[in-house]
Amino acid sequence: MKRRMQDAGQPFAFTKENAQALEAARAKYPDGRDKSAVMEALHLVQGQEGWVSREAIEVVAGLLHMTPLQVWEVASFYTMYNLAPKGKHHLQVCTTTPCWLRGSDAVLATCEAKAAHYGPDVFQVCEVECLGGCVNAPLVQINNDVYEDLDAASTAALLDALAAGKEPPFKDSALRRQGSAPHTPSKEGNHA
């Protein structure tokens, strides 16, 4: 799918706190290497606005002595950057081979069904490549949190809770695994 720069329709400015964070990021690099802080700058933009607009790209470019096109090249390369406004919960479903072998088709189908049910203001779904947690596949990243060892039922329960503004029914692993330790089925009837 082609990703395009989108206008927010209003000027962008970093908050005081984020401007200081960007300055701290920039100070980590030698003079003349401001562009090395571009990923952190985009991360700050997204944390502040929820997505990366054309206006924000132009501000970042000015601050880091880059062209807007150079900033755009970075923003559009990584799927972690939202290039359009997102719903409250951005569901990034890993469908790369290890997750696919462990049932990501069912997880993705559940995410899509819940997004259709609750609407785009609540959930937006996209497929992504490996999120680096294959050992606890399949998994979904929701905003800044990762939920692992999912199946259709645990995904549905998770998304229903989030849509209702409740605490997630589990953190990290749906199987309550500790890290990547072997799963020991419990009386709770967790799936294998």
Ligand code: FES
């Ligand atoms: S394949 Fe899904 S996390 Fe690696």
